[in-house]
Amino acid sequence: MNLTVHHLLFTLRAQTLVHLGPQAGAQIRGGLWAALREFACAAPKVQGDPDHAQHCPMCRLVALETAESARGGTPPRPFAVRPPLPAQPGQDCLFYSGESFVVGVNLFGGAVDSFPYLCQAFYRLGQLGLGYGRGQFTIERLQAVNPLTGATHDLMDGRRIVALPDLPVEGELVRRVAGELPADRLRLRFLTPTELTYQGGRSASRPYFDVLIARLLERCQALEQHYTAAPTPRALWQERYLALTQAAQGVQLAEQQIRWVRVKSGSRRTNSLNAVSGFVGEAVVEGDLASFREWLVWGASLHVGKNAVKGNGWYALDALI
Numbered sequence: 001m002n003l004t005v006h007h008l009l010f011t012l013r014a015q016t017l018v019h020l021g022p023q024a025g026a027q028i029r030g031g032l033w034a035a036l037r038e039f040a041c042a043a044p045k046v047q048g049d050p051d052h053a054q055h056c057p058m059c060r061l062v063a064l065e066t067a068e069s070a071r072g073g074t075p076p077r078p079f080a081v082r083p084p085l086p087a088q089p090g091q092d093c094l095f096y097s098g099e100s101f102v103v104g105v106n107l108f109g110g111a112v113d114s115f116p117y118l119c120q121a122f123y124r125l126g127q128l129g130l131g132y133g134r135g136q137f138t139i140e141r142l143q144a145v146n147p148l149t150g151a152t153h154d155l156m157d158g159r160r161i162v163a164l165p166d167l168p169v170e171g172e173l174v175r176r177v178a179g180e181l182p183a184d185r186l187r188l189r190f191l192t193p194t195e196l197t198y199q200g201g202r203s204a205s206r207p208y209f210d211v212l213i214a215r216l217l218e219r220c221q222a223l224e225q226h227y228t229a230a231p232t233p234r235a236l237w238q239e240r241y242l243a244l245t246q247a248a249q250g251v252q253l254a255e256q257q258i259r260w261v262r263v264k265s266g267s268r269r270t271n272s273l274n275a276v277s278g279f280v281g282e283a284v285v286e287g288d289l290a291s292f293r294e295w296l297v298w299g300a301s302l303h304v305g306k307n308a309v310k311g312n313g314w315y316a317l318d319a320l321i
Contacts, residue, residue, distance in 0.1 A: 001174075002231060003224045005301040006107045006115075006165040008155075010122055011141035013100050018135030020093040023193055023276050024083035025311020026265030027131050028103055032081075035124040036061065036117065061114050075226045076219060077309040078111035079118075080302065085191060089261050089280045100140055106301060109227025112165055119161055147301070148177045169301050178293035181318065185254070185286045186296065192314040193261045193278030195306040206258045207283045210248040213292060216299045217241050223302060244291060251287035258283060265310065276307045 012018075020027055041056050061079060082104025086093050095101045105118065119142065126137045142156040146167040155163045188207065196204040198211045217240065224231045258281040265276045289296075296317050303313035 001171055001220055001224055001298060002228050003109055003220070003298075004112070004168040004170045006112045006168050007145045007147060007301070008105045008107065008115075008118075008165060009141075009143045009145055010103045010105070010139060011100055011143075012103060012122075012126065012137040013140045014095040014097055015126075015136040015138060016097055016129075017133065018095040018101070018130055018137055019132040020084065020095075020130070021132070021263065021265070022086050022090050022092055022261065023263040023265065023311065024093050024131070025081040025192065026263075026274075026276050026307070028081050028083055029310045030265070031125045031128070031130045032061075032118070032121045035121040035128060038124060039120065061111065061118070076222050078108045078223070078227045080106045080108075080308050080314070081311040082106065082314060083192065083311045089259065090263075095135070095137075106303075107165070108223050108302070110229075111227060112168075115165055116161065146173075148173055148297070174297050175294055178297045181289075181293045181297070183290040183293065184288070185284065186289055186293075187282060187284050187318055188296075189282050189316045190258070190278075190280050190314075191316060192311050193263055193276060193280055193307075194304065194313045194315065195278035196304070197306065204279075205260065206253065206256055206279060209251040209253060209285050209287075210245055212304065213248040213295065214241070214245050216295055216302075216304045217244060219302055219304055219308070220295065220298055244295070247288070247291060251285050251289065251292070253283055254286040255282075255284035257281045276310055276312055278305065278307075278312055 041059060061077065084093050084101045084103065093101070107115065107118075122139055126139065128134065129136050139156070141154065142161070144153045144155055144165040144167045145151070146169060148169055151167050153163065153167055155161060155165065190207065194207070196207065196211045196215050198204055198214070204211050221237045258279045260277065260279050262277045263275070265274055300315060300317045302308070304315070305313035307313070
């Protein structure tokens with residue numbers, strides 16, 4: 001797949017109580033939207049125009065577009081939040097004054113060009129406040145990381161950005177790492193609520209492998225189509241999808257420790273509550289996994305399922321984080 005992913009880690013220090021919900025990614029995504037809206041969109045009245053979005057850092061990252069996606073809706077956002085995780089699924093996250101916490105952001109494809117605006121948005125969000133009661137924070141550290149190699153690079157010195165993200169996850173590395181994974185048994189740890197839909201919108205209660213692979217392939221295709229200069233032809237994606245989803249029916253969900261977490265998130269844009277629920281926990285899949293390993297490694301960086309931009313669908317594959 002012709003895509004790159006840049007993993008960023010923002011270490012933040014609370015200046016006042018930062019009270020986040022059990023799925024903090026939704027609050028972080030909403031806060032970034034509000035911060036970017038202040039300074040990054042020059043023409044808010046035309047935010048729905050795809051031509052405008054190509055040149056507007058805010059709209060490219062977080063505002064809705066009207067272009068057609070692989071499944072007929074709006075395109076996936078070119079980033080995913082990796083929120084701090086609660087001590088137990090369903091619990092709130094609390095950080096007291098002086099405590100540090102880490103927020104990850106994965107940028108997909110050409111969205112890495114928006115890196116300076118993202119940094120400015122985090123700085124402004126720290127002033128505006130985040131979560132219940134609008135807790136304030138400062139940026140303590142900013143790193144680029146590559147979870148497949150373990151490499152890290154500090155991008156900030158004091159309050160100055162001194163380097164650009166330079167540790168991408170890309171196709172050749174993904175294939176190499178995937179080839180080193182077991183081909184018959186893998187454990188997946190779903191760290192944030194994951195909602196996989198099938199049969200016209202029904203939500204799967206657990207990570208059935210054929211549903212997981214179908215949604216993952218669709219996400220990979222949509223991200224590559226919208227955020228790379230030379231996407232794979234649609235015909236090849238269709239052939240790949242048909243072959244892999246059929247083969248996935250032979251892979252068994254051998255073990256599972258899965259629970260459903262019900263979470264609501266408030267939208268500043270629509271002034272409404274939206275469900276960001278899903279299953280969390282561990283699952284072991286068994287079968288002929290050789291042809292699926294590459295896509296599962298991609299998914300560990302891209303997330304899978306609904307509300308991925310808000311941090312949902314974040315899973316780890318064996319030792320990958």
